[in-house]
Amino acid sequence: MSFSSQITRLPIPVDAARGQSALALTGIEDAPLCDLIRGAAGCSPYLAGLIGHEAGWLAERLTAPGSTAPDLTLRETEGFEALSADALGPALRRAKRRVALWTALCDLGGVWTLEQVTGELTALADRATDLALRVHVRHEIARGKLPQTDSDAGGLTALAMGKMGAGELNYSSDIDLIVFFDDQAYAPEDRQEARASLIRATRRAAATLSDVTDQGYVFRTDLRLRPDAAVTPVCISVSAALAYYEAEGRTWERGAYIKARPCAGNIAVGEAFLRDLTPFVWRRHLDFATIQDADDMRRRIREHKGLNGRIEVPGHNMKLGRGGIREIEFFTQTRQLIAGGRDPSLRVRGTVEGLARLAEKGWVPPEVADELTAHYREHRDIEHRIQMVNDAQTHAVPASAEGVATIAALSGTGDAAAWSARLAERLERVEALTGEFFSTSERAERPQLSPEAEAIVGGWRAYQALRTERARQVFARIEPDLLARLTAATHAGEALARFDAFLAGLPAGVQLFSLFEANPQLIDLIVDICGTAPGLAAHLARHPEVLDAVLGGSFFHEWPGAAALRQDLDRKLAEELAAPAGGYERALDAARRWAHEWQFRTGVHHLRALIGSEEAGGQYADIADAAVGALFPLVADEFARRHGPAPGRGAVVLGMGSLGARQLNAASDLDLIVIYDAAGAESSDGPKPLATRPYYARLTQAMITALSAPTSAGRLYEVDMRLRPSGRQGPVATSVQSFRDYQMTEAWTWEHLALTRARVIGGCGAEMAQLPDEVEALRVEVLRDRGCDPRVLPDLAEMRARIFAAKAPDGAWEAKIGHGRLQDIELLAQSFALRTGSPARAAAAQLRTGARAGLIDRASAETLATARRFLWSLQCAGRLLTEKPLDMESIGKGGQAFLLRETGADSLEALAARLAGAVEASGTVIEAAIAERQAAPIG
16 A cells, blocks of 8 residues: 555644745645645644655655565665764664654554554664664774673663653654663673773663754663662673662652663563562562652652643643643553562553553553543643644644644644643543542541540551651551441441551551552451451451452352462463572462462451352361472472472372361361372482482471471461371382381371371372372272271271360360260261271262171261251351450450351350250261171171
8 A cells, every 4th residue: 555545634834935835845746645745844844844854755765666665774774783973973863854754653643553653753763772882882892992702792782761662752852861881791790891981881772762963863862770870880781780689679660660671782681680670679569658759759849830720721731741641641650560479461661552461451441541541642732733743842732823833733623722622631631530549538527436445546657567757657647437337337336446457467558548549348347356266357357368369350259169369370470480580489488378269268258158168168178288289399399409309109198087088177177198109219310319208208397397397478288298198107108019008017097087088189200190090099999908907997986085085175165076076977988988998088079889798877977967057157267366265255245146157056155055966966876876886897
């Protein structure tokens, strides 16, 4: 298609004579092209001058086939690599004239989109910067001033910042660059000399681009975004820059690096620097504290520029003024900073793309993103036309009526009043959409408190979380609303006391208080938790970052299942290992944060009756499965770095007890066994090889440490290995043959009972694919062989007696230990699985197995199943409320109401009566079943 056929709009010349004179120089006769050139030159003295300079080139290009392809920069700078420093400057200025003229005509004629226009301008800036840096680095090398290095461009790299970094340069933009050099590319003794030489090259490159000569300039170049620009040279080392950002980096610098992009020189050095800077820019947790920082910055800019007045089109600053371009950019970047640490898909440079990603992920309503995108595009179009008039780096609409009419004419309208009215409406709308995000919500009126409550609130200022002035300022804004909701809670006194304990346990407050301020619905959740579940409140105080997950969009979705959880954790661990500042320890922290979030989610769903105790038990088990399953290979890989890969076929880890039965609660530890198959291998093959037995023993200890050691992110799980062969006296890892021999010849009945709930939940080793199935087959083989032993029921009776003698029920509300309680029911159920050789692990399935085999009548089995469901509801709900023995006074009215709801009781009295009845009924059934069957075991 020809250029002429693609024209969709035309500027209107305000100086027809100037427009006609410019057209005459080109000799063009095509009518649409003539109208475009007359309109452009007739509104813009600058464009008229460019047409005069490049009339012949323009006429040839406008009529050439395929002229609108966006490859102008490459064509106009072809061969520039061979130019000297003196020749490069004039050549780049000629290229700039042509690119500026061409993009203006493509823009004014509607031939190119905004992205094509800004993309071509950015491509020229990239190319010019790269050529200028390289020619002056070569000059330093030729002078013998730059020490030898194999690093491309002497290790010098330029980062494009701001609009250049995002590919969004405006028509008469200056370019913001930060220039670094790779100090590791030079020997220590050469670094000072290299530094001085590269500083000279950077200064000369900037002059090549920005000096104004009789041929104009290429780009005004700003190097002041570098670290501590007032005292640092124009080019600093990568090491010094990273140290600065780690120690002193500020929020505005984080925002600036959203758009940072290596554009010239050694691109690999720039990319590596940005990877290393990732933790500084993209915080691990939702960072709502940036809202206030960004708002403060907006206000300071407005005050400094005197832009706080009413929106009036004449003289309005389209970039920094109210409702302007910067408002949309801040709106987008601030939300990216808030959530981009958790969601890498939000780490994009462009404003339009950023809005689209935020809408896709639910951080911005799609209709708001679409509207802001449309306003942004129109704002940028107007900004370009303002700058096209005289190639001035200005963003202000002209103050005079004639000036406004000129911009309207460049936009294709002769009705300046209508154009102005429409612009004013758009500015007001942008101000409304973005201002709502930044403005602090109206404070609720502080409620009247009792003297006791005032005493509690009066002590808050002494807590660690409120130690800084900024924390106190943010908290002061949310405190009235928080107190209003606390005092309105069903059990207000308890809610306030528990929130007091929660606040006292917080190590820091700014981020969390900012989170509450930006998301008031979270205050309802914390009030709900504090008023009902002190145990969950304590978990939240230890891990306040879990609240991030509530805002992630999927917190109240359906449970994803064990496989999806494992995939999610595997992905997070891989990201941590691959991150510049990542590694094994960071991956362990990531696993802890991941598990805490999912455990909190299950607790909240349970608390709010979205799931019951049975579902909660399964979800807690899914989380543990994923954690152990993902961490065991991670630990094995780390261990293999020192001692070589796992010898033989590898190892599997078995979940025992409640984990094996998939019935965990909020406070459960993990019972584990590790079984390996050496397959004849005597040792590992690595830098520090180990014999097979100590290899797997030490690998297992490393896994236990990975699961249970407290780190900066807290603890993952307590781990219990006492169910392994020979208990505490046995090795922590057992070979598959030793395990079989032990189970068949030495194991006690209680160990066979425990084996009924064993379940492979993870493994490691290059050849362990078949091992899980083999271990499961071995488990069933042991049960079928040893279940025929006549000692099963006598041993079970003796075990019960020892348990009852060793530990009495832990208070009146004990659900687990004691006659007729959970443990008692589960032991009998395990005996059914053992005596029938059944693979069933869950107590309910084992009870059904016993009834089908005639080991217990169906009515008795149903009595036990009903009692187990009730007792599990009491146990699981109680562990969410407190890790201590269940005490109705300590959990308060809110906790009591939760227990009553979970167990279906109308009152504490009714609950107590039901507990006593269930325990008595199940205990009677258990004793009868044991007594009746001791003389007739299954053979």
